[in-house]
Amino acid sequence: MKYLSIGIVLLLTGCQATPTLCEVEPNTLLCDSSSYNVATVNALTIFESRAGRKAFALGKTYNGGEFYGFSEGYSSQSKANKRALDECKKRLTKYDSNAQCGLIR
Incomplete structure (x- = not known):
């Protein structure tokens, strides 16, 4: 029984986001x-109102x-993170930008 509790602790430790x-x-x-444009602020407002595992990635160009x-x-935070980054990168690529996307939420 004592090993069961140790195993649970180890499993939960691995669940850190x-x-x-x-x-x-x-x-x-x-x-x-304070530097975000209106579209980003609006998207963040919608994002913050949602529940569950979610992620928001942002990229800024030099101009x-x-x-x-x-x-x-x-179903997992890592899947949400990957999808948000993929969506951001897809938009950056569409506009031929070398900017990088980063997870901000």
């Missing part, structure tokens, strides 16, 4: 919400363009 860019480096430009992708309702 990957920190977002804004948790690791809160002073980066991508995390400065001020912003691209985002978000996901919701996934």
Whole structure:
């Protein structure tokens, strides 16, 4: 029985979520919400109202363009993260930008 509790602790320890860019480096430009354009602010408002496993990725170009992708309702946080990053990268590629996307939520 004592081994069962140790096993549960080990399993739960492995369930830690990957920190977002804004948790690791809160002073980066991508995390400065005062610099977001209206479309990004509106998308974040919708995103924040959703429940469950979700993620929001953002990319900014050198000339001020912003691209985002978000996901919701996934069975795992890693799947939600991957989808949000994929959506953001898809938009960046469409506009031929070399900017990088980062998970901000």
